[in-house]
Amino acid sequence: MNQPLSLAETFGTARYRTTGNGPRNVRVLLEALQNVGGDTLSDMYGKGETIEKFERKLAEMLGKESGVFFPSGTMAQQIALRIWSDRKSSRVVAYHPLCHLEIHEQDGLRELHCLEPVLLADEDRLITLEDVQGMPENVACLLLELPQREIGGQLPDYAELEAISAYCREKEIALHLDGARLFEILPYYGKTAEEVCALFDSVYVSFYKGIGGIAGAMLAGDSDLAEQAKIWKRRHGGDLISLYPYILSSDYYLDLRLPQMAGYYEEARELAALYNGCAGIRTRPEVPVSNMFHLHFDVSKQEAEAIIAGVQTETGIGLVAYLKKTGESSCSTEISIGDLYKTVPKDKLREAISLLGERLALA
Amino acid sequence: MNQPLSLAETFGTARYRTTGNGPRNVRVLLEALQNVGGDTLSDMYGKGETIEKFERKLAEMLGKESGVFFPSGTMAQQIALRIWSDRKSSRVVAYHPLCHLEIHEQDGLRELHCLEPVLLADEDRLITLEDVQGMPENVACLLLELPQREIGGQLPDYAELEAISAYCREKEIALHLDGARLFEILPYYGKTAEEVCALFDSVYVSFYKGIGGIAGAMLAGDSDLAEQAKIWKRRHGGDLISLYPYILSSDYYLDLRLPQMAGYYEEARELAALYNGCAGIRTRPEVPVSNMFHLHFDVSKQEAEAIIAGVQTETGIGLVAYLKKTGESSCSTEISIGDLYKTVPKDKLREAISLLGERLALA
Incomplete structure (x- = not known):
């Protein structure tokens, strides 16, 4: 048998x-390229119209000064936390116990950046305002993941999110959004991406979750953060001579699937x-x-x-x-x-x- | 006017x-994909036939146990030096003053891995056996770039290369090859890639220099090095869900241009x-x-x-x-x-x- x-x-x-x-499969890439002219020039080490145009498009969509395209969210988010840590002169950052950085990145944040994460909340529930209010005083940056993927994709009430944001602003704690699935939650919140991102100092979005692209991520924030992020991208080995296979497909599937x-x-x-x-x-x-x-x-x-x-x-x-x-x-x-x-x-x-x-x- | x-x-x-x-331009990618079936499945976070087959092909070509495909040489080489540093319990590595890691990577080796490079030779000449013999005793790994790109692509005599390799073996110093342009020097040396790589403990090759691919690199060495390199690849944010646009194009242009x-x-x-x-x-x-x-x-x-x-x-x-x-x-x-x-x-x-x-x- x-x-x-x-x-x-x-x-x-x-x-x-x-x-x-x-x-x-490869058809996903071919479909994305079907209306791209063969003469379209590659990006070159982070420069050129192909990458800069997409970075401007996302910065505008997310309501931030600048965007930096990354090959992966792992790279983008470690770098965002590192920049906030350096700016605030503290190695301590805070996030959920089931944060991607904690469970899926082989401890890159500690091994490469020597950052010290504080884990907020229990594994099986969301971070609350109370958790945030109870954080150690030396937290440089709080990372919130919306929705919290490892517990099924849960979200705080929008009012609680606003209260967390207000608290962080008051205490001068940077607030970073792990928005791997940001576009996916906008219908529930009834908000634009820009409105949600306005609560955060920096934002990462992914192009291969709900958007269904091939790979790639965007980190958005102020222009100084973007410039520093490009230096760290080079250090990480992510400043490739050509990222266009990811950029062009991200752009294509974003337009296709946002609606x-x-x-x-x-x-x-x-x-x-x-x-x-x-x-x-x-x-x-x-x-x-x-x-x-x-x-x-x-x-x-x-x-x-x-x-x-x-x-x-x-x-x-x-x-x-x-x-x-x-x-x-x-x-x-x-x-x-x-x-x-x-x-x-x-x-x-x-x-x-x-x-x-x-x-x-x-x- | x-x-x-x-x-x-x-x-x-x-x-x-x-x-x-x-x-x-995009035509370079389209040409590489012209004979790839749309049903060809993506690699998935470093696994799957698309990536594993190419890694085996290069490991065999370079005469090493295992290969690991990387999005960039920057990432591959920092990681190779880090692994040798950990194995030899010394943070000191040695390379040429115009090494890619020294002048083109925003100091990633120091900033991310806290390694301490010793610069050998003068800027305008090759590293000699004498330079190597004069290295500090605590050097974990020596990186040689063949050819030395920043001085026009110069090469040591093959006999001197063999002598450097023998010295490093004797002193238990790991010898790493920056082979960004390895395939380009084989006709001059009259050697196979495997013969040259046999002098080294680990090897990096690039697919977008003479090979003319889109981006991508291979790190080859023993199986333990490869397994550790995959962990570090994840930490760096280089273990993408899909690297196939680079893998398939690297494979295509390698076959096309090696001859x-x-x-x-x-x-x-x-x-x-x-x-x-x-x-x-x-x-x-x-x-x-x-x-x-x-x-x-x-x-x-x-x-x-x-x-x-x-x-x-x-x-x-x-x-x-x-x-x-x-x-x-x-x-x-x-x-x-x-x-x-x-x-x-x-x-x-x-x-x-x-x-x-x-x-x-x-x-």
Whole structure:
């Protein structure tokens, strides 16, 4: 007998997929370049119209003096914190315990920049005004991630965000936005990017999350920060002779998908409601505030994999690409709505999730 | 009256150009992708066939256990030196005063890795065995750049290179090769890449110098070094979700241009001889040992710009794209032979250089 297909395989080969924008393949780049003239000149070590125009566009969109395009957010954010640390003459910065810099960057902030992060809040909740008020006095910069990805993409109330910002201004603590998914939260807040960014001294945005580009990030802030960031970009080895494959594709997918964010958000709420109708499944947050949420299952990773793979094979609907063990009899996955969701027939989707609920109830 | 065209403009618009492979524009990427299927999957944070296959290919070509693809040589080399420094428990490394790390990286090695470079030799000559023998005892790693770009692309005799390598082995000093232009020197040495790299413990090669790719670098060495390099790549912010635009284009242009290196070298010798036939011009080295050399003029930068721009306009032959001031009445430029040289009619080239010599003699 053949081995049953893995969870990833049943997701990848499903007739329909509920999450994402499709496979990350070379077609994504070719599509972005289809209307770019072959004569378009490369950026050259951070200079030239191709990069400068996009930096100006984002600076304006985010309401900041200047933008600096980076190959990655890892590089952009370590550098932002380093600059604030140097300006405030303190090595102490503050962020959430599940901040990207804390758990996904091999400790680059400590190893390369010798910064000392203070972890605010508990792992499973958002940073509050009270946490911020309780920070040590020598914090140079507070990093807030909106939405807080590792807890399902949660957001503080806008009023609390404004209060945190006001507190930091008063105490002269720099406030940096990890806006990897900034565009994705604007429909929920009902604010423009510029309005949200006005609460922050510096901002990083990513072009390959909801925007679905290939890679790349922008750091925006005052012009002096931008000039220093370019020096640090060179030091990090990120000031490439040519970043245009990322710049041109970021620009293309930004224009394409910014208008889709409100739809992704509505679709995330719709899909989360379907999942929450099943025993043994819940979403976090219960009602999404962006295009993302986490799905939590009350069975072991192994059991859930077998059940979901079976449902995906039988129904042709790809629901879950991977699972993460969260306990002996619990597991979770991340759902991000993109272009593919709207291609899924709603009746088939309801059938698939209903079947998943039935199978989980028997587990 | 119209302003006369600048040196760069007359070079860029010349009917023929003697240096380089043509403009760095989007066509370079499109050409590299023309035979890549749209379904080809992206690398994912350093994993996947697209990146691993190319890393294996280069490791084999360079005769090392493992290769790690990097977005830039700046990142790859700082990391190589950091790993050797950690292994040897010494922060001291040694290199040439005009090493890329010393003059083009905003001091990243010191600022990010707290390494302490010892500068060997004088600025205007190669590092010798004697320099190496005179190094402080606590040097963890010696970096040699072949060819030494900033002095025109000079090379030590192969026997001296072997002696330096033997000395470092004996003293347990790691020997790292800055091989940004490694492929370009193989015809002169009459060696394979593997033979040259066998003298070194780690090697970096670039894909956008003679190879003419878009960006990207490979660091090769033992498997443990490669694994540590991947951790540092993540810390630097270079472990992008997708590096395939650089990987696929590096692979394409490597295959295309490796077989051309012997021709570029011969052409560089031919062109240098033409220049050396003119009063007021000399090349460094006098006889090139790779596809590159420097051109030195015994007139001020301003004078040389006007004269060369005039010659380029009148003859339609692009000789020099830019000049660097080296003194009140001297200046220089770098010449790198690529695909364009062979398209230049030889009689027109001789006429242009002869005219240049005449004009310089009158200056």
